[in-house]
Amino acid sequence: MTLGIELAYWQETTVKLAVVLAVIPTASLILVYLFLFKWVSFMQSRLGPMEAGPHGSLQLIAEAVKFLQKEDLVPEKADRRVFALAPVVVLGSTFLMFVVLPAGPDLVIESLETGIFYALAVSSLSALGVLMAGWASANKYALLGGLRAAGQLIAYELPLVLAVIGVVIQAETLNLQNIVVAQADGEIFGWGGIGFPFVLTQFIGLLIFMIAAQAELTQAPFDMPIAESEIVGGFQVEYSGFRFLLFFMAEFGTAFAFSALGAVLFLGGWWFPGFDADSDTLNVIGPIVMLVKILALSFVIFWVRFTYPRLREDQLQKFAWKFLIPLALANILVTGILKVAF
Amino acid sequence: MTAIDHRRQRAYVDAQASEARVNVELTTGDMTLNLGPQHPATHGTLRIAAKLDGEQVVACEPIMGYMHRGYEKLAEVRTYPQVTTLINRIDWLGSFANEVPFILAAEQLMDVEAPPRAQWIRTVLFELSRVANISLFLGDMGVQVGALTPVFYAFRDRERVLNQIEAVTGGRFHPNFDRIGGLKDDLPKGWIAETKAVTARMREFCDELEELLIGNEIFEARCRGIGVIPADVALSYGLSGANIRASGVDWDLRRDANPGLAWDQVDWKVWTHVDGDSFARVWVRLQETREALKIIDQLLDGLPGGPIMAKVPRIIKVPAGEAYISTENPLGEMGYYVVSKGDLGPFRVKIRTPSFNNVSVVPWVMKGVYVPDVITILGSLYFILGDIDR
Numbered sequence: 001m002t003l004g005i006e007l008a009y010w011q012e013t014t015v016k017l018a019v020v021l022a023v024i025p026t027a028s029l030i031l032v033y034l035f036l037f038k039w040v041s042f043m044q045s046r047l048g049p050m051e052a053g054p055h056g057s058l059q060l061i062a063e064a065v066k067f068l069q070k071e072d073l074v075p076e077k078a079d080r081r082v083f084a085l086a087p088v089v090v091l092g093s094t095f096l097m098f099v100v101l102p103a104g105p106d107l108v109i110e111s112l113e114t115g116i117f118y119a120l121a122v123s124s125l126s127a128l129g130v131l132m133a134g135w136a137s138a139n140k141y142a143l144l145g146g147l148r149a150a151g152q153l154i155a156y157e158l159p160l161v162l163a164v165i166g167v168v169i170q171a172e173t174l175n176l177q178n179i180v181v182a183q184a185d186g187e188i189f190g191w192g193g194i195g196f197p198f199v200l201t202q203f204i205g206l207l208i209f210m211i212a213a214q215a216e217l218t219q220a221p222f223d224m225p226i227a228e229s230e231i232v233g234g235f236q237v238e239y240s241g242f243r244f245l246l247f248f249m250a251e252f253g254t255a256f257a258f259s260a261l262g263a264v265l266f267l268g269g270w271w272f273p274g275f276d277a278d279s280d281t282l283n284v285i286g287p288i289v290m291l292v293k294i295l296a297l298s299f300v301i302f303w304v305r306f307t308y309p310r311l312r313e314d315q316l317q318k319f320a321w322k323f324l325i326p327l328a329l330a331n332i333l334v335t336g337i338l339k340v341a342f
Numbered sequence: 343m344t345a346i347d348h349r350r351q352r353a354y355v356d357a358q359a360s361e362a363r364v365n366v367e368l369t370t371g372d373m374t375l376n377l378g379p380q381h382p383a384t385h386g387t388l389r390i391a392a393k394l395d396g397e398q399v400v401a402c403e404p405i406m407g408y409m410h411r412g413y414e415k416l417a418e419v420r421t422y423p424q425v426t427t428l429i430n431r432i433d434w435l436g437s438f439a440n441e442v443p444f445i446l447a448a449e450q451l452m453d454v455e456a457p458p459r460a461q462w463i464r465t466v467l468f469e470l471s472r473v474a475n476i477s478l479f480l481g482d483m484g485v486q487v488g489a490l491t492p493v494f495y496a497f498r499d500r501e502r503v504l505n506q507i508e509a510v511t512g513g514r515f516h517p518n519f520d521r522i523g524g525l526k527d528d529l530p531k532g533w534i535a536e537t538k539a540v541t542a543r544m545r546e547f548c549d550e551l552e553e554l555l556i557g558n559e560i561f562e563a564r565c566r567g568i569g570v571i572p573a574d575v576a577l578s579y580g581l582s583g584a585n586i587r588a589s590g591v592d593w594d595l596r597r598d599a600n601p602g603l604a605w606d607q608v609d610w611k612v613w614t615h616v617d618g619d620s621f622a623r624v625w626v627r628l629q630e631t632r633e634a635l636k637i638i639d640q641l642l643d644g645l646p647g648g649p650i651m652a653k654v655p656r657i658i659k660v661p662a663g664e665a666y667i668s669t670e671n672p673l674g675e676m677g678y679y680v681v682s683k684g685d686l687g688p689f690r691v692k693i694r695t696p697s698f699n700n701v702s703v704v705p706w707v708m709k710g711v712y713v714p715d716v717i718t719i720l721g722s723l724y725f726i727l728g729d730i731d732r
Binding site: 043046140148220221223224227228229231306308310315 | 495561
């Protein structure tokens with residue numbers, strides 16, 4: 001951090017922790033209110049929450065308080081420790097993702113050299129938590145949900161990573177900050193007005209990334225692990241109160257994090273045309289630019305979620321292995337050839 | 343149910359109890375999964391005991407009766423006009439259609455015939471309740487396959503139909519409007535024009551849903567080739583309604599055995615589909631909704647004048663005899679076998695409800711499908727719990 005203040009290591013770490021801990025609930029709050037409550041309601045020709053606060057904007061506070069008040073229920077035959085740990089693992093994976101997401105030239109918790117690799121690696125930790133939840137609940141529906149989730153998250157981890165490789169080849173770096181800078185410094189046939197957002201060449205990559213992210217987030221059309229109409233909530237079925245709130249926050253926090261990753265990789269991240277990539281102004285407007293891009297991508301996620309029916313588990317696997325992965329590999333091949341040629 | 347079915351059912355219950363005991367350490371063998379009685383996909387209290395190998399269904403059995411309300415017995419201690427209040431609640435989404443066959447059976451026993459205007463209005467209300475019923479099914483099918491939006495559109499537009507039914511009968515769900523010898527009231531002023539606007543809107547709803555859901559590739563992937571019921575199996579299990587038409591059997595009681603309502607006065611078509619799968623059942627129902635709207639429009643155009651009530655005594659006593667009348671209800675063939683001993687009320691009423699037979703095919707059709715398909719097949723068979731258990 002180069003904010004002009006010298007902090008001891010432990011002080012800096014505490015500040016960073018506090019920031020991440022504040023960002024995750026805020027992020028999920030924004031997504032839940034904007035999309036889950038309001039936008040979807042408008043699509044479905046209803047109003048959504050209207051009573052708590054202006055246009056129901058305080059509804060989430062009410063919901064959170066409701067969750068906190070509930071009794072901490074653990075099924076009799078559940079594996080208590082694993083059951084209690086599972087939501088923490090899932091939320092922890094979201095938490096770790098936020099560590100590398102940049103919002104400005106200096107606004108990043110840790111600018112890791114292997115940033116994108118790290119982000120995708122920790123995001124797959126949530127599969128572990130989901131499997132733990134499904135197994136420890138001692139519920140058949142939860143077990144089905146947990147196993148479905150494990151199969152699905154593993155299958156879609158691969159296209160997610162492969163989709164990103166095209167960007168990495170073009171940017172020649174794994175560091176998320178440097179990927180943003182590479183896009184800011186790029187030129188479209190000699191014209192540098194808007195830099196070179198990688199979506200221009202990696203649109204297939206973005207498509208695969210968004211589809212795979214949708215599956216990672218277990219949002220429809222890939223929401224079989226939850227599937228309310230089939231296995232009534234899947235791995236979440238036995239969770240209530242605060243533990244459910246953790247799952248809920250993780251779900252929307254991860255949606256936010258994946259949208260942020262997509263914005264950084266394909267849409268130019270926090271950079272705004274007309275500024276140097278290291279200008280201090282970007283530390284101020286960068287977060288706003290990021291937020292707009294994140295909301296645009298999350299909008300697509302939720303739009304698809306509330307429009308499409310759900311695939312079946314075998315169809316989902318076929319789609320991943322027979323379509324997305326070959327497509328991603330072809331994308332890498334073409335990107336590599338073009339990279340060498342030009 | 344036969345004795346064999348009872349035995350199988352008991353075997354399932356026993357197997358389940360023993361499974362529950364060992365379930366703490368999950369065996370790698372078959373797992374018995376209880377879908378219901380409290381499960382969102384059964385929209386009511388149907389229980390499906392399914393034996394699973396992984397996600398594949400090895401065998402399954404629908405267990406009914408959680409909602410048995412004893413309407414057949416209750417009908418025996420009520421007078422004829424009182425029975426319609428009960429039978430309103432059998433298929434609660436298309437209530438008016440439930441009343442008609444019973445009233446027709448009573449009319450047949452009394453040798454009374456309702457005047458033409460009453461018959462035409464009966465047919466209009468019958469078809470309106472079909473539209474109200476099936477439009478909700480079409481939206482609900484979306485929920486079964488995981489799309490949450492169509493059902494909101496269905497609820498929004500069904501409201502318009504219910505408003506029209508309410509405007510005539512005063513009841514949204516339970517009209518209790520049909521009388522022996524005619525109807526309780528005539529249509530209110532301006533109702534015909536309003537209803538025509540509603541049918542136009544419902545046509546748009548059908549198009550909207552076809553675009554949003556039924557034309558969707560994922561929906562097709564989930565429903566095509568799933569839950570195929572061949573025509574001979576459909577016939578042997580006594581399926582009726584859209585379920586049997588989707589198996590390619592061209593059979594519609596409105597056309598084949600019209601008990602005196604105005605269906606033969608208008609031009610419409612019976613849709614069938616050769617596939618017999620879940621998609622075919624949904625598709626046939628969608629076309630049927632469109633046909634029902636066509637019927638309503640034509641009937642409203644040619645509505646005859648005259649009285650809406652035939653001459654019937656103030657206190658209705660039905661002469662001794664037996665009558666069976668069945669009509670093509672939204673869910674299928676619904677019939678009432680009424681036995682009268684000349685009293686104020688029926689001596690015995692046997693109700694033949696479509697959902698009971700439609701669900702009985704479940705063990706046959708669910709062998710080897712995956713758990714998600716169980717839900718789409720159940721959804722596409724379309725039952726209403728009140729209609730199964732009475």
